[in-house]
Amino acid sequence: MNTTFLLMAQFNSVTLTMGQVCALLDKRPQTIRNRMALGTFPRATDDGIWRVQDIADYLDRTASVPMGAKAA
Numbered sequence: 730m731n732t733t734f735l736l737m738a739q740f741n742s743v744t745l746t747m748g749q750v751c752a753l754l755d756k757r758p759q760t761i762r763n764r765m766a767l768g769t770f771p772r773a774t775d776d777g778i779w780r781v782q783d784i785a786d787y788l789d790r791t792a793s794v795p796m797g798a799k800a801a
Contacts, residue, residue, distance in 0.1 A: 732785035732786075732789050733781055733785040735785075736781045736785050737781050743780065743781050743782075744778045744779065744780060744781065745779045745780075745781060745784055746778055747773070750779055753784070771786070771787050
């Protein structure tokens with residue numbers, strides 16, 4: 730929940746573009762697309778944006794995974 734509020738305050742929005750997601754995660758667009766295809770990253774909406782809540786959940790989930798383990 731805190732991650733959601735922090736992201737909403739940082740981006741002043743409830744949605745994120747590909748550019749914002751890439752900047753936040755320090756990843757290239759193709760990396761994000763590859764992870765979506767593998768099912769390890771939240772899917773964007775039909776218009777190519779992400780809900781802040783989906784990205785916050787992803788960040789919370791991956792932050793709680795021990796090093797060397799795979800995220801669900």
